[in-house]
């Protein structure tokens with residue numbers, strides 16, 4: 028069998044790469060500059076598998092991933108993993124004494140540190156980057172008056188030092204990552220216990236009518252199917268048109284899910300299964316760094 032090829036949101040030193048290293052047992056790893064370019068590569072068959080961020084405990088869903096999976100590509104989530112996220116403020120070791128006038132990072136990382144930035148760097152300009160590791164690269168190149176919010180791998184990889192550590196606003200910071208494929212392929216993953224099996228479905232309502240969401244939820248509720256997440260996103264066809272992404276806390280089966288699907292179809296709704304998959308919670312021990 029050919030070696031597994033796994034694409035991820037790069038460059039080296041992103042949280043996504045950290046998640047990839049924690050999950051996979053060998054393979055070739057290919058960094059992409061953005062979530063869409065990573066998912067496009069799977070769509071074209073250039074790589075078999077991609078890992079992209081899905082949801083953060085502080086900032087919520089990564090809408091770019093959800094929307095791209097819903098509208099742009101035809102891929103399935105085949106596994107998910109949750110890892111701890113520790114954000115640090117990184118600077119160039121040879122910077123001059125100039126104060127920090129600009130902070131670079133991914134929008135989700137900035138959001139996870141909003142209160143910190145507001146308190147300690149209220150005047151700093153925020154510049155969003157495609158990933159936290161990209162932010163670290165920019166600070167390494169620019170040197171003076173700039174800082175990046177990123178992890179310890181990006182610090183090591185870019186020769187940056189820690190101006191402050193663990194700057195995320197809430198301690199319990201975790202991000203869920205989705206492992207996606209277009210054509211089912213076996214995956215060689217490390218021996219982690221599966222914490223549960225989940226199924227993600229996308230439900231589209233025909234139009235806004237009274238009690239529509241209640242009826243959708245009732246189809247799951249009376250079958251005693253536990254939902255762990257529901258999120259509405261715009262259909263992008265006009266204001267007021269939404270689809271719902273629903274995580275069900277059980278694997279797909281041939282009785283309950285087809286039953287829900289038939290019931291929703293009778294209401295004029297469409298249900299598409301985005302994936303049924305094992306969920307892993309992986310604790311990545313973080314080295315202690317002094318600011």
Ligand SMILES: O=C(O)C(=O)C[C@]1(C(=O)O)C=C[C@@H](O)C=C1
Pocket residue numbers: 036040041042043044080083089112133135136157158159160202
């Ligand atoms: O920029 C990174 O390092 C990423 O892997 C992306 C990402 C995200 O999109 O949420 C992943 C985890 C953290 O929540 C912050 C950024």
